[in-house]
Amino acid sequence: MSEVSGDLPLDAPAGRGSAVYDDLKSRFFPTPLSGLATLAGLALAGWILWHALQWALFDAVFTGPPEACREAAGACWAVIHARWRLMFFGLYPHEEHWRSALACLLFLGVIGASCMPRLWQAGRLAVLWIAGFAGFLLLMRGGVLGLSYVPQEKWGGLTLSIFIFVATVLIGMPLAVALALLRRASLPLVARLAGLLIDGIRSLPLITILFALAVVLPILAPGALGSKLTRVILGMALFFAAYQAEIIRSGIQSLPAGQEEAAKALGLHYWRRMAKVILPQAFRRALPPTISQLAIIFMEVAMVMIVGIFDFLASGNAAYGSGEWNFANVEVYVFIALVYFVFVFSLSRYGAYLERRMRVGK
Amino acid sequence: MKKPALRALAVLCGAALSLATLLPASADTLDEVKERGALNCTGHNGSYLGLAEVDDTGNWKGLDIDFCRALATAVFGTYEGHLNIVPISWAQRWPLLQSGELDVVVKSSDWTASRDSELGLQFSSVYVFTSQKVMAHKELGAETLADLDGGSICVPAGTSTEKLLASYLAAHGIDMEIIASEKTEESQAAYLSGRCDAYAEWDVQLAVARLNAENEADHVILPDTFAAGPCGMVVRENDDHWLDIVNFTLSTMLTAEQAGVTQANVDEMKANPPTPDIAKMLGVTPGYGSRVGLSDSFGYDIIKAVGNYNDVWERNLGQGSPYKLARGPNELWQNGGVLFPMIMD
Structure with missing residues (x-):
């Protein structure tokens, strides 16, 4: 949008600058009334932005004791400065926070690595994830290699939220594929049962499932299905799998029947047909709803707070939950929202990248 | 303080509990706690101001937490390494107590007729009036x-x-x-x-x-x-021995306040007990703790580790806290409140 070429011959098309000018004029100022609306809109947006910036940056207090915030007109980010470790690591022992941080980074690294197409081979991904999980548990639990033992009840904060999300998806995704295939099985009994299971889970609110597994199960069958965290992850995985199974099934059913028939004609047996022909295409078609299902489940992890798991949200609640910092609850929630935004926005941008790469919808 | 949104959970809880009451009552909680090596007590899923909060370094603090600590100290002589604070929501406290995952609920819980009867719970003496x-x-x-x-x-x-x-x-x-x-x-x-x-x-x-x-x-x-609301510490029904220990712990903290034994002066008091009752409470002369199967020095241990009732109040809700709350009805009876220890004899 730089130079206006005045020395071009007169019959040449107008320079880019004036084209931009014409474009702007016709889009935003075609009539005096629309021009006025444009200006008013700009002014409003500017006013909101100005006040938001003033609150969040110019008048804000970034460090110091709570008293420093009370005089300031803007946001009190000092609460984040003072309590960020509590929010990220929850009740994890203070002097061992580096382990929780490292475990969290390890998981983010593994997630990032498995997003790279270069590593998309069953063998490589399996090694990566088994190593990632082993490393995570080693760091978080400890009890070996001179690391002190930290029980699961003390895990918390963002690290725990990410762990629950990852474990939910890793258990839930294969389960979803299995359920989707079972629901399309040719044996009516199997298909009906799978349908019943999927619809049964989908008609229960997540909170009921969590509550039943975390609170009711230990009364009915003490010690069944492991610790509370394990039970909660299993419940989340089941919930995720029921929805994801339907997404995958919709992907499978959107494929032309010819695909499966051609594969049959080539003499491929069931598993090869599914693994090589049907599922890859189904996943491609189901990518947009899969990404949104992942975003939804990432945010629904916050529900585990209700059964007393000290996730990121519960830790945030504890961060402003003291007499000194109670006034700064808005800042804490804005910060939590920001962190969630970073994660979910990256997820959807990655989804968009995948779609471009696979040319879905073209 | 119950929100309508929690009622659905409360109904679920009720269903779970009616099942729970069918189960046989547990044996001696004290033995279970000793065998486990730690007391399982209630925390909060987040923070409950003044009663269960988390400090900058991720440690629990608050009035309810200090009573958990006092109980763990009564059993083990110190709460360090012998106390699990389990973070739980309001709706979970009764099911987790019934299922044995918690040994005691210290969660500013009102003593109500239905809880004491239908839910199969047993309340201690009132430790705080909200x-x-x-x-x-x-x-x-x-x-x-x-x-x-x-x-x-x-x-x-x-x-x-x-x-x-x-x-x-x-x-x-x-x-x-x-x-x-x-x-x-x-x-x-x-x-x-x-x-x-x-x-x-x-x-x-x-x-x-x-x-x-x-x-x-x-x-x-x-x-x-x-x-x-009269709030008690809550244990399972049919375990009188464990309830005694909870009541002895509270009573010791109130007796200490009444007798002027504080966290600061407890060592002097133990060295030179001014009265025979104080000597007994602090374990200088035997026969107090052993009545309920605890060590005779459990009174001294509690006051040394956590303090008397006033120490605990001032630290968490009173002048030592941001809230600066007066004791009000939570004063000893001599000072116009409703709290009282058992008679020391």
Whole structure:
């Protein structure tokens, strides 16, 4: 949008600058009334932005004791400065926070690595994830290699939220594929049962499932299905799998029947047909709803707070939950929202990248 | 303090509990705790101001937490390494107690008739009285709630506070407009912005609201207590021995306050006990702790590790805390409160 070429011959098309000018004029100022609306809109947006910036940056207090915030007109980010470790690591022992941080980074690294197409081979991904999980548990639990033992009840904060999300998806995704295939099985009994299971889970609110597994199960069958965290992850995985199974099934059913028939004609047996022909295409078609299902489940992890798991949200609640910092609850929630935004926005941008790469919808 | 959204959970809990009461009662909790090597006590899923909070380094603190610590100390001589604070929500406390995952619930739980009977729970002596009070703008010059007749009052909607306030106002012929908002934070903001003349909540929340005000001195908490909840520590029914230990722990902390034994002077007191009763309580002469299967020095251990009742109050809710709450009904009976220890003999 730089130079206006005045020395071009007169019959040449107008320079880019004036084209931009014409474009702007016709889009935003075609009539005096629309021009006025444009200006008013700009002014409003500017006013909101100005006040938001003033609150969040110019008048804000970034460090110091709570008293420093009370005089300031803007946001009190000092609460984040003072309590960020509590929010990220929850009740994890203070002097061992580096382990929780490292475990969290390890998981983010593994997630990032498995997003790279270069590593998309069953063998490589399996090694990566088994190593990632082993490393995570080693760091978080400890009890070996001179690391002190930290029980699961003390895990918390963002690290725990990410762990629950990852474990939910890793258990839930294969389960979803299995359920989707079972629901399309040719044996009516199997298909009906799978349908019943999927619809049964989908008609229960997540909170009921969590509550039943975390609170009711230990009364009915003490010690069944492991610790509370394990039970909660299993419940989340089941919930995720029921929805994801339907997404995958919709992907499978959107494929032309010819695909499966051609594969049959080539003499491929069931598993090869599914693994090589049907599922890859189904996943491609189901990518947009899969990404949104992942975003939804990432945010629904916050529900585990209700059964007393000290996730990121519960830790945030504890961060402003003291007499000194109670006034700064808005800042804490804005910060939590920001962190969630970073994660979910990256997820959807990655989804968009995948779609471009696979040319879905073209 | 129960929100309507929690009622669905409460119903679920009820269903779970009616199943739980069918199970055989557990054996001796003290043996289980000793075998496990740690007491499982209640925390909170987040923070409950003044009673269960988390400090900057991720350690629990608060009045309820200190009672958990006192109990763990009574059993093991120290709470370090012998106490698991389990973070749980309100709705989980009874099912987890019944299923044996918790040994005791210390979670500012009101002693109600239905809990004591239908839910199969056993309450200890009252360890704290939560008072519901009213705060007003100082410029109104009100000295009691009756002076606010004709004014307006902010209260969180759908809570027991709203119901109790309405019946108190009706019973005393005070005519006030009740303005209910969905959340505690909303009613607090409405009051602070001048939308209401007064604000009703339980006293710790009022103290917090006053802290959040621009000028603390502009607000006054009126002396009227329109409702109060007797809170006990809660154990499973049919375990009298464990209940005794809980009651002995509380009673020791109150006896120590009554006798002037504090966390600061407990070593001197143990070296030179001024009375035979203090000598007995601190384990200088035997025969106190062994009555309930504890070590004779458990009284000394508790006071040394956690303090007497007053130490605990001042640290968490009183002058040593941001809330600066007076003891009010939580004074000893001699000072006009409702708390009392057993007689030391």
